[in-house]
Amino acid sequence: MTRLPLNTRITPSRKAMIDIFASTDHPLSAVQMHKLLKRLNINANITTVYRELEFLLNHTVIHKIDISGATTYYESSEGDHHHHAICTSCGNIQDVTISDEEAFLTNVRKPHDFTIKRHSVEFYGHCGTCN
Ligand SMILES: [Zn+2]
Ligand SMILES: [Zn+2]
Numbered sequence: 001m002t003r004l005p006l007n008t009r010i011t012p013s014r015k016a017m018i019d020i021f022a023s024t025d026h027p028l029s030a031v032q033m034h035k036l037l038k039r040l041n042i043n044a045n046i047t048t049v050y051r052e053l054e055f056l057l058n059h060t061v062i063h064k065i066d067i068s069g070a071t072t073y074y075e076s077s078e079g080d081h082h083h084h085a086i087c088t089s090c091g092n093i094q095d096v097t098i099s100d101e102e103a104f105l106t107n108v109r110k111p112h113d114f115t116i117k118r119h120s121v122e123f124y125g126h127c128g129t130c131n
Pocket of ligand 2: 087088089090091092126127128129130
């Protein structure tokens with residue numbers, strides 16, 4: 001919310017999407033967001049959802065995540081640093097954190113004299129439901 005200009009018009013669908021991103025612990029696709037809005041009885045067609053996603057991206061309220069695949073997923077930009085575990089069976093994506101990540105990154109920096117500017121780490125496998 002803090003990143004939005006003060007004069008931003010907050011429509012019910014925009015507010016709901018901001019709240020959903022803030023309270024969800026995994027990335028969402030446009031279609032998933034559309035379903036969640038429907039469940040909240042918020043009238044927004046898929047075109048509106050895409051337009052609002054574009055708006056939130058432009059204001060860095062959310063960002064796209066780096067995973068391979070046809071579907072684009074979005075998540076809140078407010079969350080703590082984390083990675084993703086992707087189920088190759090049902091497509092479910094969970095946030096995961098790596099404990100002692102600094103030591104992990106040192107393994108990349110040290111032997112190669114490499115300066116890390118950014119990184120993304122994904123894990124592919126089967127979720128608890130698909131196991
Ligand atoms: Zn990391
Ligand atoms: Zn699964």
